[in-house]
Amino acid sequence: MRTSTVRAWDWVHRWSSLVCTLFLFMLCISGLPLIFHEEIDALSGEHAPVGAASARSGQPLDRIVTAAMADYRRTAGRFGVPLFIGFSQKDPRITVTLGPRADASAAEMRLFTYDRTSGDHLGEQRQDGIMALILRLHVDLFAGLPGMLLLGVMGLLFVLAIVSGLVLYAPFMRLLPFGTLRRGRNRRVGLLDEHNLLGAVTMGWALVIGLTGAINAFADPLIAMWRQGELAAMVAASGHAPATDAAHRASLDQAMAAAQAAQAGLSPQFIGFPGGAWSSNHHYAVFFQGDTPLTSHLLTPALVDVATGKVDAIRPMPVSMQALMLSRPLHFGDYAGLSLKIVWALLDLATIRVLWSGLVLWWGKRRRPAARGAAALLSQSARA
């Protein structure tokens, strides 16, 4: 590789890394407790009730929703509307999300959890607990959509930093065997070796995390595109109908029975109520998940007419939404038990170390003009 080419890639690697480093430190550190959120929730005394999975059976949904609306009115001091119902595939817990309006923002939403087997109220999922705050910091920097988009761009810069780092790895390691870690001769060269080796071995995982994180960060625009494209087409194909007020809606249990009859064997993951981001103004949108480990991450919506309780349309999600849904488990690492979570956390710590060593190497360059530039470092690396 020519020296000018090395210099160009070095510039790309340096600045793509530097711009996103601060954000990545925050993401890696806040991501650590999030990896173990299930275990932390269990430690804090939150235990799942025993019984059939709420996605399969239990108390009527209409009864659960009525109870949730009463709980919302009691705690919020005003009437609310149901926005989502979330089912569990493992235990009887069922969550009902409510807000002041159908198009309420995430900050206005309140989540109530019930035991679908007994109908008991299990409490409200607080949005101001430490784990909820860490999650918000990790997802949007407490800044909503602008924060998510900013972190998405940082994720893409991280991917660029990894790719440019790989390109630079070849000329740096031209004369050295894989795994070289030199100690003692020059602290800077030792740190460069460590940065190169740790960065090279964790490259595959870091690329996946960076890409899936960026896709997750663009979730809101992707969902809006789906709503305006595929969902609008599904609604148009079933014929336009005026919005129906809550008093004239069909029973939710009737709607669910019709949707399950049309999607035999599949399990519901959540229901989007009319007017929300995940449905039209005239439909309950029942989202089913597949019955294999892979398709359990993919959703298929069934639109049920809110007035008649009959299924209007069923259509698989587009590729963009499927990529979004698959990017979630790939980013969270929560699909193969505690042992994978521990490895995930160690890889996260390794990434923090790579970020730190990269920052120290850059700072050292700034303080030592003779060491500036990739060519100088390359030459220094080869001499050492």
Added chain:
Amino acid sequence: MSRLPARRPMAILAAPLGIASLVVAGLIAGLTGSGWRDAFCTGALAVPLFVFLFHFLRRSRPSAGSDCRPNQKARP
């Protein structure tokens, strides 16, 4: 430390790309099944950590190479 004759880029990148491929294969295996696939997923993702640890520990041993001279004064 051994010094190699100059190598082709693909020879240099073979190890990092091989490990990355194994990691991606592990991620896909874990996502598409359970049981042995989950075990393979965890094992494949642990490979980068073991590779680094192996070289780190090898470097720490006095006999690992002629360049392991911790008391040598750092060059400017």
